[in-house]
Amino acid sequence: xxxxxxxxxxxxxxxxxxxVAHCDACGGMFLEPGELNRIAGPTRGDLEFSTVDLDTFxxxxxxxxxxxxxxxxxxxxxxxxxxxxxxxxDYCEECGxxxxxxxxxxxxxxxxxxxxxxxKDGVEPWTVRLSQFFWGLPFPx
Numbered sequence: 001x002x003x004x005x006x007x008x009x010x011x012x013x014x015x016x017x018x019x020v021a022h023c024d025a026c027g028g029m030f031l032e033p034g035e036l037n038r039i040a041g042p043t044r045g046d047l048e049f050s051t052v053d054l055d056t057f058x059x060x061x062x063x064x065x066x067x068x069x070x071x072x073x074x075x076x077x078x079x080x081x082x083x084x085x086x087x088x089x090d091y092c093e094e095c096g097x098x099x100x101x102x103x104x105x106x107x108x109x110x111x112x113x114x115x116x117x118x119x120k121d122g123v124e125p126w127t128v129r130l131s132q133f134f135w136g137l138p139f140p141x
Contacts, residue, residue: 003028004066004076004090004099015039021069027102030069036098039105041112044119047082048098052091055079061088063101068092085111 001010003023010021010030018038021030031039036048059078068074076090076099087107090099100108 001030001069004069005063005101010069016041029100029105031098031100032070033096036100036108040108041116043112043116047112048096050083051079051081051089057091059088063090066090066099068095068097069099070097071095081108082111082115087111 001021002008003010003026005026005028006023008023008025010023012019013022013029014020015029016039018031018035020032020035020039023029033048036051037046040047057077057079059080061078065078066076068076071092071094074092074094076092078088079091081087081089081104085107087104089104092098
């Protein structure tokens with residue numbers, strides 16, 4: 001497989017027990033189904049399902065559209081990692097894989113850490129995201 005961003009050959013790399021296809025040039029990686037849950041860090045629930053389920057696939061990001069490195073010729077859809085995270089991943093409906101750009105794994109792990117902390121405090125993670133959304137709205141002065 002080759003990187004959908006720069007065409008470099010992808011190499012296998014182990015992360016949290018998952019072998020992912022990694023681009024040494026840009027830091028991006030292709031994840032097979034189930035691998036996002038493994039590399040994001042331990043949390044309750046299925047991150048992949050909650051990311052894709054009911055998503056509009058209508059998101060813009062700084063990287064632009066790409067073709068799936070596994071199912072050549074199939075465009076990947078833009079999907080938001082979980083709800084209201086502002087982390088936009090590329091998702092292939094054909095194979096169920098995700099492309100994660102270089103800095104996105106760090107941001108995903110931070111989000112998972114926040115979910116876990118909120119859960120320890122007895123707060124459902126979706127309420128944290130909803131609260132952050134409302135806090136970000138402009139209020140009239």
